[in-house]
Amino acid sequence: MYDLIKEKDYGLKYILSYKISQDHLETFFSTVRSKGGYNNNPSAKEFKTSYKKLLVHHHVSGSQYGNCLPESMLSKSYNIPDSIVNEKEEQLEIVPQNQDHDYFNVCIKASPYVENVTEYIAGFVARKVIRKINCEICKTFLIDNDNSNVLIQLKNRNDALYKPSKDVNFICCVSERWIRSSNLKEMYKKNVINKLYIKIKSEVYNSIFRSSILDEHVSNQNLFTNHRDQLITIIITTFITLRLRHIANQQQKETMGVRKKFTKLILFRNE
Known part of the structure; x- marks a missing residue:
């Protein structure tokens, strides 16, 4: 060619x-x-x-x-830029202003009744967690005998109820707030427990179980699988599972109630 x-x-x-x-x-x-x-x-x-x-x-x-x-x-x-002029020198320095508002803490605020009920449920969560784990040192951080919750005192007739510690109560309160802030439709989506778990753990991780005894206990353990991390995971997942089952049971009762009502109206109307 x-x-x-x-x-x-x-x-x-x-x-x-x-x-x-x-x-x-x-x-x-x-x-x-x-x-x-x-x-x-x-x-x-x-x-x-x-x-x-x-x-x-x-x-x-x-x-x-x-x-x-x-x-x-x-x-x-x-x-190749369209302009040969240095754009960084021509642009004015604009200071970004944060105008976002934190609506979460304003809107989602639990009442004293909800706080007492959540702390009562936290005692049940502490009881279930104690039965799951086998570390005696970690069990001591789940119970506080000096707890003065009103609802627990009313229900504790035979001194058989577990009184949760402040850390367990704090985890359960934060979990309850995240569950109440979520839409009901999101509860039926896939991996909802994992999504809630990540949000809750990221909020409470740096504020709970900060004791010198526990720090010394986990000092020689793996960073990501130590007893402190496992304890937080078990508490969060136990509370979330318990609350989601309660929500599902309430939804099922409403559905069964409507079905029972219409069954009587349609089948037994002439009786």
């Missing part, structure tokens, strides 16, 4: 063989096929529609599994 062009005396010293290869055509065909779901045999109408899409969105990029690679994957691309 070079000899033929040289005979015509076009003044060419070399030929850019890459420009006349079929790689561009292969890339174009690969893009056309991708517009139709990687159809190897498109009809005339499908090809026309794909070609119109390429005219509107003219960024042609073939499949990585095609016969050739695009040029952008073979060489470095250099972004």
Whole structure:
């Protein structure tokens, strides 16, 4: 080909063989096929529609599994700015202002009744956690015999109830606040327990179980699987599971109540 062009005396010293290869055509065909779901045999109408899409969105990029690679994957691309003036010097220094409001702490505020009930449930959570774990040192951080909760004192007739510690009560209160702030539809989504667990743990992790005895106890343990981390995980998951089951039971009772009502209205109306 070079000899033929040289005979015509076009003044060419070399030929850019890459420009006349079929790689561009292969890339174009690969893009056309991708517009139709990687159809190897498109009809005339499908090809026309794909070609119109390429005219509107003219960024042609073939499949990585095609016969050739695009040029952008073979060489470095250099972004040349539109203006030669340094934009950093022209821009004014704007100090960002934080205008966000924390609506969470304002709207979701538990009443004294909810706080007493949550602390009563925290005692039940502490009881279940004590039965699960086998570390005697960790068990001492779950119970506080000096707890003066009103509801626990009323219910504790035979001195059989567990009185939760401040750390267990704090975890349960934060968990209750996150559950109440969540939408009811989100409770039926996938991995809702894991999502709530991550939010709750990130909020309470630096505020609970900060005792010198516990710090010395976990000093020689693994950082991510020590007893403190496991204790927080068990408390959060136990409380979340307990509350979500209660919510599901309440929803089921409402559904069964409506069904029972309409059953009597329809089947036993003439009796």
